[in-house]
Amino acid sequence: MNTLFDFKNSTSTVVVWAILLTMPLWIGHVDGYTDLGTRVLVIGLAAMATNLLVGHSGIMAFGHAAYFGLGAYGTGLFIKYVMPSTPLGFIVGVLAGTLGGAIVGYLLAKLRGIYFALATIAFGQVFYFIAFRWNSVTGGDNGLTFQRQPIHLGFTDLSLSSGVTYYYLALAVFAICTAAMAIILRSPFGHTLLAMRENERRARFLSIPVNRHLWIAYTISCMFAAVAGSLYGMLNNFVSPHDLHWTQSGDFVLMAVIGGMRSFWGPLLGAAIFVALQDYLSSLTDNWMFFIGVIFVLVVLFIPRGFVGLLQRKTS
Amino acid sequence: MTQLVLFNVFNGLVIGAFYALMALGLSLIINLTNVINFAHGGFLALGAYFAYTLEPYVGFWGALIISPFFAALVGLIVERILIRPLYNRDPLYSLLLTFGLAFVLQDSVRYIWGAQGLPLKVPSALQSSLSPTLFFLTGYRVFMVVLVAVTVAVLFTILKKTRLGMRIRAGTLDLEMVSALGVDVRILRNLNFGLGIFFAGLAGVLAAGMLGLTPTIGDGLIMPSFVAVIVGGLGSLVGTLFGGILIGVATGVVTVFFPSASEAAIYVMMALVLLIRPHGLFGEEGGTKL
Numbered sequence: 001m002n003t004l005f006d007f008k009n010s011t012s013t014v015v016v017w018a019i020l021l022t023m024p025l026w027i028g029h030v031d032g033y034t035d036l037g038t039r040v041l042v043i044g045l046a047a048m049a050t051n052l053l054v055g056h057s058g059i060m061a062f063g064h065a066a067y068f069g070l071g072a073y074g075t076g077l078f079i080k081y082v083m084p085s086t087p088l089g090f091i092v093g094v095l096a097g098t099l100g101g102a103i104v105g106y107l108l109a110k111l112r113g114i115y116f117a118l119a120t121i122a123f124g125q126v127f128y129f130i131a132f133r134w135n136s137v138t139g140g141d142n143g144l145t146f147q148r149q150p151i152h153l154g155f156t157d158l159s160l161s162s163g164v165t166y167y168y169l170a171l172a173v174f175a176i177c178t179a180a181m182a183i184i185l186r187s188p189f190g191h192t193l194l195a196m197r198e199n200e201r202r203a204r205f206l207s208i209p210v211n212r213h214l215w216i217a218y219t220i221s222c223m224f225a226a227v228a229g230s231l232y233g234m235l236n237n238f239v240s241p242h243d244l245h246w247t248q249s250g251d252f253v254l255m256a257v258i259g260g261m262r263s264f265w266g267p268l269l270g271a272a273i274f275v276a277l278q279d280y281l282s283s284l285t286d287n288w289m290f291f292i293g294v295i296f297v298l299v300v301l302f303i304p305r306g307f308v309g310l311l312q313r314k315t316s
Numbered sequence: 317m318t319q320l321v322l323f324n325v326f327n328g329l330v331i332g333a334f335y336a337l338m339a340l341g342l343s344l345i346i347n348l349t350n351v352i353n354f355a356h357g358g359f360l361a362l363g364a365y366f367a368y369t370l371e372p373y374v375g376f377w378g379a380l381i382i383s384p385f386f387a388a389l390v391g392l393i394v395e396r397i398l399i400r401p402l403y404n405r406d407p408l409y410s411l412l413l414t415f416g417l418a419f420v421l422q423d424s425v426r427y428i429w430g431a432q433g434l435p436l437k438v439p440s441a442l443q444s445s446l447s448p449t450l451f452f453l454t455g456y457r458v459f460m461v462v463l464v465a466v467t468v469a470v471l472f473t474i475l476k477k478t479r480l481g482m483r484i485r486a487g488t489l490d491l492e493m494v495s496a497l498g499v500d501v502r503i504l505r506n507l508n509f510g511l512g513i514f515f516a517g518l519a520g521v522l523a524a525g526m527l528g529l530t531p532t533i534g535d536g537l538i539m540p541s542f543v544a545v546i547v548g549g550l551g552s553l554v555g556t557l558f559g560g561i562l563i564g565v566a567t568g569v570v571t572v573f574f575p576s577a578s579e580a581a582i583y584v585m586m587a588l589v590l591l592i593r594p595h596g597l598f599g600e601e602g603g604t605k606l
């Protein structure tokens with residue numbers, strides 16, 4: 001079971017943080033650019049949020065693009081229409097996604113298995129249609145353009161116009177979120193989620209209120225997805241309905257699988273691989289969707305335990 | 317006003333017939349194998365484009381009959397090669413696989429037939445309106461609803477009366493037992509998958525005749541079909557059928573009053589159903605497989 005809690009394993013954590021902290025220094029030398037690094041970070045956070053349910057709790061959540069997109073739209077709409085403030089916009093975005101997750105989670109909490117998965121997919125699409133249809137506010141299919149603002153710190157202004165500054169801001173938020181995830185997973189609550197994954201009936205017999213726990217876990221996971229979405233919106237200064245689409249939800253789950261669902265940092269690794277491949281393929285060919293689809297198929301058939309799983313098999 | 321309402325209710329019925337066809341295929345596959353087939357919309361597009369290619373040689377009627385079989389054939393092959401290895405694993409994996417397959421199918425269609433919209437020629441006999449006052453009753457739409465009704469009747473007869481149908485129904489309840497009784501479950505699952513894809517292909521041809529062809533033709537239909545399965549309840553094909561028609565008609569009615577909220581309406585309906593009956597309208601408590 002130590003594979004699950006490999007964030008206890010300090011080597012991997014040190015390596016991950018060494019890579020993340022120095023990313024802007026070397027990413028240019030490997031044919032990347034800073035914004036690509038930020039994208040990996042932010043998408044990786046969303047994949048880790050999804051994996052909180054899919055990998056650690058065994059809950060098939062296939063609609064997380066909805067809360068990711070709600071975070072982005074919440075932030076974008078607030079900055080554009082209400083007040084040009086990055087921190088407040090961020091908070092509003094996170095609240096929007098969390099609230100959406102809490103409402104949908106409440107409806108889903110009684111469902112299980114394949115029926116649960118179907119319902120998450122279907123509910124995920126509600127917000128897509130709203131963003132797509134509500135032209136006058138969201139810009140419909142054209143998306144919503146806005147501008148992230150400097151942060152007033154009292155004594156000085158933190159300008160976010162440079163990509164590197166924004167990367168480190170996102171990294172700070174990422175650090176807080178991953179620390180919170182690690183704490184949640186180590187807490188008694190995290191262990192009950194594990195118990196529910198391994199044997200729900202037994203957990204029920206131990207008088208664990210499984211439905212309520214599922215609801216809470218769903219909401220927490222959606223909150224982290226919304227954080228990622230808000231950061232993603234501000235990274236691009238743009239949100240489009242595509243960020244809410246079910247294809248995006250599937251990408252998050254696949255990233256978790258590519259990296260390794262049973263590991264803490266796996267989804268981040270998966271996101272790095274997936275985002276880099278997507279970036280590379282879309283510059284190479286118009287038919288990149290075909291190849292992304294093939295990657296889905298190959299990963300499922302040949303590395304279902306992900307790269308972390310492969311490494312663990314080699315070392316053990 | 318009455319005419320407007322009638323128009324939209326009928327429209328809803330037509331849409332509902334599509335949803336029902338799609339959802340029945342999905343439901344067949346989910347019930348027996350626990351696979352949520354995301355690629356259903358891709359197979360629908362495949363059926364539609366096969367019809368487009370075949371139409372110059374065999375005419376509309378020929379294409380209508382043949383192309384669903386071709387789509388089903390592709391389905392049989394896909395099930396055999398890609399999905400069969402996943403039955404013993406977590407349903408998550410088959411979900412992801414069909415997810416990727418949806419991308420592959422859509423992009424293949426775009427690559428082969430082009431991204432531009434294409435028309436499917438429909439016999440002129442079907443295109444005229446049947447009644448001067450009820451202008452919306454075009455022959456094609458009425459024909460479509462009738463054809464879907466007949467197809468569904470045939471499906472239910474197959475399931476009730478034939479050996480294959482009985483095995484599918486039995487497998488839905490307890491696949492292990494069916495296997496223990498000497499039925500080759502692998503073939504059963506394969507045929508069942510093909511049957512589900514046949515429905516997607518048929519829906520594709522019908523949709524192409526009404527809307528024309530684009531590579532994304534299945535995109536708009538797949539989500540409401542999922543909703544139809546949920547509203548109807550897992551494990552019940554009658555429920556799925558009912559769910560499809562219900563949300564189709566509901567879409568039609570809402571369109572009269574709030575055209576832009578027609579999609580949102582089906583999700584509100586789904587939320588209500590899940591609040592009142594968490595297992596769907598026709599689903600049974602405990603009937604959902606864990």
